[in-house]
Amino acid sequence: KEKCSAAEAEYRDIISNAASSDALEAARVNCLGRKGVLTELLKNLKDFTIEEKKEAGPLGNKIKKDLEDAFYSKKNALESAALNEELAKTNIDLTLPGWPVANGHKHPLTIAMDRMTAILSKLGFVWAEGPQIEEEKYNFDFLNIPLHHPARDVQDTLIIGGGAKKGMVLRSHTSNVQVRYMEKNKPPLRIMSPGKVFRRDDIDASHSPVFHQIEGLYVDKNVSLADLKSDLTAFMKGLFGNKAEVRFRPSFFPFTEPSVEVDVKCVFCDGKSPCSFCKGTGWKEMLGAGIVHPNVLRNVGIDPEIYSGYAFGMGVERLAMLMLGIKDIRAFYENDLRIWKQF
Numbered sequence: 450k451e452k453c454s455a456a457e458a459e460y461r462d463i464i465s466n467a468a469s470s471d472a473l474e475a476a477r478v479n480c481l482g483r484k485g486v487l488t489e490l491l492k493n494l495k496d497f498t499i500e501e502k503k504e505a506g507p508l509g510n511k512i513k514k515d516l517e518d519a520f521y522s523k524k525n526a527l528e529s530a531a532l533n534e535e536l537a538k539t540n541i542d543l544t545l546p547g548w549p550v551a552n553g554h555k556h557p558l559t560i561a562m563d564r565m566t567a568i569l570s571k572l573g574f575v576w577a578e579g580p581q582i583e584e585e586k587y588n589f590d591f592l593n594i595p596l597h598h599p600a601r602d603v604q605d606t607l608i609i610g611g612g613a614k615k616g617m618v619l620r621s622h623t624s625n626v627q628v629r630y631m632e633k634n635k636p637p638l639r640i641m642s643p644g645k646v647f648r649r650d651d652i653d654a655s656h657s658p659v660f661h662q663i664e665g666l667y668v669d670k671n672v673s674l675a676d677l678k679s680d681l682t683a684f685m686k687g688l689f690g691n692k693a694e695v696r697f698r699p700s701f702f703p704f705t706e707p708s709v710e711v712d713v714k715c716v717f718c719d720g721k722s723p724c725s726f727c728k729g730t731g732w733k734e735m736l737g738a739g740i741v742h743p744n745v746l747r748n749v750g751i752d753p754e755i756y757s758g759y760a761f762g763m764g765v766e767r768l769a770m771l772m773l774g775i776k777d778i779r780a781f782y783e784n785d786l787r788i789w790k791q792f
């Protein structure tokens with residue numbers, strides 16, 4: 450008993466004076482290690498009588514436990530003192546908040562494209578894709594666009610290789626997808642073709658040589674202008690809300706007859722006070738559409754006496770600018786974070 454208490458007193462002294470965790474660890478091994486002073490002392494217990502063990506056992510283990518705790522708390526104290534000393538040398542203020550992790554988000558064009566294609570897919574349109582570098586016949590000929598049509602001129606279309614009439618072009622609309630699809634699939638068919646299109650345009654606030662379009666095509670038996678009007682009205686209400694008012698105006702496109710242009714009532718003004726958005730007309734043109742011209746059906750081997758269809762096309766940038774209040778189309782391509790951070 451005396452020896453254990455003496456050992457405890459001696460090691461408590463060593464612990465309180467220990468200046469480094471190495472010295473402390475060495476002392477711990479000397480005291481509590483396999484060959485440690487206290488370990489050796491406690492080995493004598495096995496020679497004690499039952500009576501003696503009853504008192505000496507718990508006493509010895511308590512001293513052992515207390516010393517272990519003392520070693521441990523001193524070790525912690527030395528380590529945190531070392532850390533604080535280290536921190537005192539640097540001027541890093543650990544209480545400052547961390548760098549905010551900026552979480553990204555979709556590009557506004559993608560947001561607009563996703564909204565439009567989601568509504569169209571609910572209306573039963575299936576996503577179709579096709580090449581951006583296209584043969585002239587799929588971009589023009591199949592679409593009843595005559596050889597002398599201005600759209601074919603180099604002023605409007607970006608022509609790649611070969612003579613102007615025979616070369617490949619950068620597609621000026623995604624109609625090539627519809628033509629290719631009709632060559633391989635017979636009616637009934639109901640497809641949408643989102644994608645990039647190219648025009649020879651100098652970039653300015655409302656024009657870009659590269660922009661995005663979504664076209665739709667529905668071919669079946671007895672498809673009429675009524676189907677077109679009801680489906681496109683549903684699409685516009687899906688986009689601008691149920692209260693949106695839609696107007697159909699007669700128009701002309703070589704690939705549709707009759708052709709219409711579809712306006713939506715100005716969402717910013719009642720059309721009386723001239724607003725920059727609708728130029729005071731109260732209406733905003735959103736897309737073009739029409740009944741597919743019989744020549745187009747014939748060109749892909751569909752009999753216009755049996756089948757009929759409607760088609761439509763719209764610009765995504767245009768819609769995104771309306772939806773998000775962006776005044777300059779170039780904002781979509783300059784990736785200026787000061788703009789995109791606002792969405």
Ligand SMILES: Cc1ccc(OCc2nc(C(=O)N[C@H]3CCS(=O)(=O)C3)cs2)cc1
Nearest residue numbers: 624627628662704737738760761762763764
């Ligand atoms: C086989 C096939 C037959 C007909 C088709 O008609 C697609 C159509 N597009 C329009 C139209 O007005 N498009 C413009 C809107 C704005 S834009 O992005 O500049 C292009 C009207 S009908 C397509 C494919």
